[in-house]
Amino acid sequence: MPGPLDGRVALVTGASKNIGRGMALEVAAAGAVTYVTARSLDGLRQTVAEIEAAGGTAVAVACDHTDDAQVEAVFDRIGDEQGRLDLVVNVASPDFSEMVGVPFWEIPFRHISACLDVGPRSDYVTSALAARLMIPQGSGLVINISSHGAEQHLLSVPYGVGKGAIDKLTRDTATELRTHGVSVVSLWPGLVLTEGLLSHAEVGPDGKRTLHGLDISFGETPRFNGKAVVALAADPEIATKSGGSFWSSRLAREYGFTEDDGHLPPEIDGIQTLMSADDIPDYWRGVERFVES
Numbered sequence: 001m002p003g004p005l006d007g008r009v010a011l012v013t014g015a016s017k018n019i020g021r022g023m024a025l026e027v028a029a030a031g032a033v034t035y036v037t038a039r040s041l042d043g044l045r046q047t048v049a050e051i052e053a054a055g056g057t058a059v060a061v062a063c064d065h066t067d068d069a070q071v072e073a074v075f076d077r078i079g080d081e082q083g084r085l086d087l088v089v090n091v092a093s094p095d096f097s098e099m100v101g102v103p104f105w106e107i108p109f110r111h112i113s114a115c116l117d118v119g120p121r122s123d124y125v126t127s128a129l130a131a132r133l134m135i136p137q138g139s140g141l142v143i144n145i146s147s148h149g150a151e152q153h154l155l156s157v158p159y160g161v162g163k164g165a166i167d168k169l170t171r172d173t174a175t176e177l178r179t180h181g182v183s184v185v186s187l188w189p190g191l192v193l194t195e196g197l198l199s200h201a202e203v204g205p206d207g208k209r210t211l212h213g214l215d216i217s218f219g220e221t222p223r224f225n226g227k228a229v230v231a232l233a234a235d236p237e238i239a240t241k242s243g244g245s246f247w248s249s250r251l252a253r254e255y256g257f258t259e260d261d262g263h264l265p266p267e268i269d270g271i272q273t274l275m276s277a278d279d280i281p282d283y284w285r286g287v288e289r290f291v292e293s
Contacts, residue, residue, distance in 0.1 A: 003031025004234035009082045011035045011074070013065060013126065014092035016043025018194040019145070021050075022222020023089055023229050028056030030230045032087065035078055037063040065092045065122040075129040085133040087233050088142045090123040090166075099156035101286025107158060115162035120169055127173050131182060138181040141233050144170050146186040146245060148270060153289045167245050174243035183242035187228055190249055190265060193219040213281030218274060220248060220265045224257075231255035 014020035016038035028034040044060035051058040094114035134140030150163040174184040228248040
């Protein structure tokens with residue numbers, strides 16, 4: 001059966017693990033020739049192996065997205081080998097774990113640099129290079145992975161500053177690209193059940209998984225978010241969404257996709273929509289501080 005992205009060429013950054021891998025798997029399963037990047041080829045080899053085992057086509061390219069020359073080489077390769085580029089998914093990001101719940105004045109300054117370099121700056125570079133390939137063909141889509149931390153306090157101040165900048169990048173690049181037939185959107189996943197997150201979760205006798213006292217059954221898989229990417233890329237009216245930010249769970253209801261087991265994660269705006277402020281475990285109060293106001 002033909003896939004919704006047959007004949008298209010895609011690039012997914014940060015695709016060696018977690019949400020990036022899930023998105024790459026879904027994009028390739030939908031039929032796109034999928035280039036995947038990460039700093040090391042080690043994790044990318046597993047991503048490519050899973051894609052090829054499912055009948056898809058993927059190309060792994062080692063790339064440090066803080067090195068502009070390496071990023072330019074990736075786009076030169078795509079242009080030389082494929083002659084076109086239809087989709088870029090900007091997933092690459094720094095590790096935020098050391099910042100969670102830490103007051104901004106106690107966070108080492110290297111973290112704000114990381115949240116700006118691998119995020120808004122790296123997304124700016126990939127967007128600019130993608131535009132140079134997409135504008136001549138009069139089509140294309142850039143999806144920036146952001147979060148509601150762009151508008152509400154989430155994880156830490158450096159995290160939110162980076163996500164806010166990503167959403168501003170989305171809006172402004174969409175404005176300049178609109179007349180060229182190229183669209184740009186931000187995607188907001190919910191709590192994503194990554195390998196790292198699940199490795200720290202506890203499983204009770206009833207099979208319920210909790211993390212730092214929170215029932216995480218409302219979480220989303222990486223591939224669920226990959227389905228959101230595919231739905232956006234396959235939408236013939238994507239230009240009407242250009243410049244916007246969209247929750248994966250809301251797109252699922254609009255486009256009709258679900259988790260692989262058929263269930264639909266709840267549509268939430270954060271932990272505070274699941275329980276009262278008094279019931280939120282202490283750790284998660286540090287994750288979403290605005291719930292205390």
